[in-house]
Amino acid sequence: MASQQQSSALENELAERAVKRDVTKRRWVNYVWDTLDKPKEERRFLFKLDAALLSYACFSFFIKFLDQVNINNAFVSGMKEDLGLFGNQLNYMQTCWTVGYIIIWSVLTFTLCRAKTATHIYVIRFFVGLFESSFYPGLQYIIGSWYRKDELAKRTCIFHVSSVLGAMFSGYLMAAVYHLDGVHGYKGWQWLFIIDGVISLPIALVGFWLIPDVPEISKPWYLTENEVMLAQKRMELEGRKPRGKYTIAKVKRILTSWHIYTLVLVSIFWANGVIGAAAPAFQLFLKASKKYSVPQINALGTVPFAVQAATTLIFAWLSDGALEGARWPPIIFGGLLNIILGASLAAWDVADGWKWACFALAGISGASGGLFFAWANEICSRDSEERAIVIASMNTLSYVVQVWLPLIVFQQVQAPRYYKGWVTVTVLNVCLVLAVFGTWWLQRSEDEKKAQAVGYAGSDDYEKSEVRGKAE
Structure with missing residues (x-):
């Protein structure tokens, strides 16, 4: 018994030593990669965690978007003509995927190659979305359960950028396999x-x-017992509470908190206000110009994704580093830029060069998705159940809006002009900027009240005050 107690004490000492550090005295290597400025035990633990959790999250998100956006590449690569999709069928295909998401995609992806009509694709896309429904919010929750604040934005953004790389690769892959047209009786888009x-x-x-x-x-x-204990201690020091039981009082508190409402609004405005999120607008613009071959359309269509990938990483490193954990400034920057771009595309009668720039620079506004999920993990860190509900609600309700909004403002028959679509994007980004500022102000007010409560806890009157109750 004594030896077990000594072993436990040693493990606790190891965990305490590995996680306690003065974050105000960061070395320059911390801004390159955070693990380089941490104790050996913690550095080894994070290496294992990154190699397993983060690597798998990235590869799986890569294939998720590879399978999700391939419908757009196939559409501009012959599927439209082969299946006679000259109405709003592309909108319906995207909506069927989204509906399935709300309510393994690998097997269903295979079956798409045998689609003969638009109805076949509607049904398959529904079930692809159905089986993917828990993927994104689940992994965001898990990532937020293992990483600390100075590590979180980089991981969530690396996770997020893998989806962009999947979308890019789908375009390059379509450009490559288009030359397989007719091999074994399959069209080029079927080979995709x-x-x-x-x-x-x-x-x-x-x-x-x-x-x-x-x-x-x-x-x-792949983790030792000491490393599991280290992970638990890291989250304890971060203030990220372990899982508890759902009670009526807890659900009521979650539903009466500002957290769920403002964060969900931020997510909805962002997800539906990103240029290119509701329709393959750039590819359809390129196709309508009749200046480019199918492989060129697919390759050039990846330019906004390349911009988004680079910007996502820049935002992540700035947020964890120079911005000292602030998540909202890059989101505001992307929203303001998208207001300009959306208004320009709504006008449409602009120089072709600027129109190209609008589509390319739109990738910048799409780069902040990982940041507001990191932000949500931090805002809700004191209640694991609230964190799970808020993250799932952010993701799900964003898709709820995507079910119907593109059918109204991004109809395929209006491509690539999309006047109603670009006006909507502009308005959504105005709402995004206001919602982000509102969330930041509420978070700052809440943090100030908690700081005051902690400071007041040292006074003799603390036990008698209402502040204690609010702090707890």
Whole structure:
């Protein structure tokens, strides 16, 4: 018994020593990569965690978007003409995926190559979305359960940028496999779905061995007992509470807090206000110009994604580094830029060069998605159940709006002009900027009240005051 107690004390000492550090005295290497400025034990732990959790999250999000956006590349690469999709069928295909998301995608991706009509694709896209529904919010919650504030934005943004790389790769892949047109009786766009399925299946299976649960109950094979304890201590010092029970009082508190409402609004405005999120506008613009071949349309269509990928990483490093953990400034910057771009596209009668620039620079506004999920993990860190509900609500309700909004303002028959669409994007980004400022102000006020409560806790009157109750 004594030896067990000594071992436990040693493990606790190890955890305390590994996680206690003065973040105000960061070395320059911290701004390159945060693990370089941490104790050996913590650095080894984070290396394992990044290699398993973050790597799998990125590869799986890569194939998720590879399989999600391939419909756009196939549409501009012959599927439209082969299946006679000259109405708003592309809108309906995207909506069927979104509806399924709200209510393994690898197998279903294979079946897309055998689609003969638009109805076949509607049904398959619905079930692809159905099986993907828990993926994004689930992984955002898990990532937020393992990483500290100075690490979180980089990880959520690296996770987020993998989706952009998946969208880019889909364009390059379509440009390449288009030359397989007629091989074994399949069209070029059908080969895209076949190869996507081949890529997706092995990555999906690896998740059974790599994805951990939350630190307080997880014992993944690649972490030692000391490292699991270290993970728990890190979250304790971060103020990120372990899971508890749902009670009526807790649900009431979650639903009466400003957290869920402002964060959900930020997510809805961002997800539906990103240029290109509701329709493959740039590819359709390129196709309508009749200046480019199918491979060129698919390759050039990846330019906004390349801009988004680079900007996402810049935002992540700035947020964790120079901005000292502030998440809102890059989101505001992207929103303000999108107001200019959306208004320019609504006018439409602008120089072709500026029109190209609008589509390319739109990738900047799409770069902040990882930041507001990091922000949500931090704002809701004191209640694990609230954090789970808020993150899931942000993701789900954003898609609820995507079910119907593009059918009204981004109709395929109006491509690539989309006047109603660009006006809507502009308005949504105005709302985004206001919602982000509102969230920042509420967070600052809440933090000030908590700081005052902590300071007041040292006074003799604390036990008698209402401040204690509010602080607790």
